Amino acid sequence: MNLRQRIDLPVLALVLANLVPVFGVLYLGWDVGAIVVLYWMENLITGGYTLLRMFVTARFSEPFHMLFFCVHYGAFCAVHGLAVLELTNFAGDRADIAAQHSWPGPLVLVQMFVNLVRQVIDAAPAEFLWACLGLLLSHGISFMLLFIGQQEYRHTTVRKLMHAPYKRIVVLHVAVIAGGALVTVLGSPTGLLIALVALKTGMDIMLHNRSHRAARPGGIKTAPDAKGQGEAQWK
Numbered sequence: 001m002n003l004r005q006r007i008d009l010p011v012l013a014l015v016l017a018n019l020v021p022v023f024g025v026l027y028l029g030w031d032v033g034a035i036v037v038l039y040w041m042e043n044l045i046t047g048g049y050t051l052l053r054m055f056v057t058a059r060f061s062e063p064f065h066m067l068f069f070c071v072h073y074g075a076f077c078a079v080h081g082l083a084v085l086e087l088t089n090f091a092g093d094r095a096d097i098a099a100q101h102s103w104p105g106p107l108v109l110v111q112m113f114v115n116l117v118r119q120v121i122d123a124a125p126a127e128f129l130w131a132c133l134g135l136l137l138s139h140g141i142s143f144m145l146l147f148i149g150q151q152e153y154r155h156t157t158v159r160k161l162m163h164a165p166y167k168r169i170v171v172l173h174v175a176v177i178a179g180g181a182l183v184t185v186l187g188s189p190t191g192l193l194i195a196l197v198a199l200k201t202g203m204d205i206m207l208h209n210r211s212h213r214a215a216r217p218g219g220i221k222t223a224p225d226a227k228g229q230g231e232a233q234w235k
Contacts, residue, residue, distance in 0.1 A: 010142040010212075011205060017138035018201040020131040025193045028127050032180040032193060033088030037120060038128065039176055039200065040077075040084045042135045044117070046165050047073050049139050053147055054158045062158040069162050071109070078113045080169070081120070087177075090123055146212050168207055176200055 021038060024030035050073075054066050084090070103111040121129070146152055179196045186192060 010138075010145055011208060013138040013141040014204055014208060015201060017131075017134040018197060018204060020134045021197045022194055024127060024131065025190060025197070028125070030193075032183045032196070033090045034124075034128065035193065035196065036084055036088055036176060036180050037090045037124075038131055038135075039172065040081055041120065041132050043077050043080070043165070043169055045132070045136050045139055046168065047077065049143050050161055050165050052143065053153065053156075054161050056147070057153045057156060057161065058158045065158045065162060073165065074113050075109065076166070076169075078109075078116055080173070081116050085116075085120070090120065142208070142212075152212070164211065171207065172200060172203055175203060 021030065021035050024034065047069075051066060051069065054062065054069065058065075102108045176196065176199075179192075179199055183189070183192045183196055
């Protein structure tokens with residue numbers, strides 16, 4: 001048994017990245033608003049790696065689906081981000097993403113999304129950006145070791161990849177926002193904030209293992225197609 005088999009590096013990286021908010025709570029005075037906004041930023045990181053997975057899987061053969069994902073997922077994250085900023089007051093009393101000089105045509109939607117991310121970055125302390133970097137590296141390790149290293153891209157499709165981030169957002173953020181509301185009502189005690197981070201970490205590990213189950217031996221089953229050839233399908 002080699003070191004890679006004894007230590008699940010992607011899960012280890014995930015846990016270490018999720019420990020950064022614990023440090024923020026204990027030593028940097030982070031409140032529930034900062035934690036929820038950090039997890040919203042992770043949605044953007046997830047979307048970026050999803051787009052990269054789509055490109056590795058299909059190269060240039062699925063440009064419409066990739067463009068549709070960028071527009072739809074970007075709009076989804078923008079609406080979600082506005083709601084998070086309004087609930088947490090992370091960037092002030094009111095989130096304002098309107099620009100004085102709008103970009104032409106539908107590009108104004110892209111401009112509004114860029115302004116939203118910029119507003120979060122401007123309001124965030126320097127340590128917050130280090131936490132984002134930790135999440136970026138964690139997802140990158142999973143991408144390199146599992147999606148590329150174990151060739152998961154051979155057993156998926158662009159359409160399947162398109163839907164994966166939405167499931168993660170719904171499951172995680174229902175739990176995080178509900179827990180965050182409880183923490184806020186009780187005055188953001190340190191113990192509950194750490195419990196909130198622990199809840200998110202546990203759900204991260206569960207969703208990670210579920211999403212990569214097909215890469216393990218026995219995780220993929222084969223069904224014959226019309227030509228009698230096997231087609232890899234997700235369990």
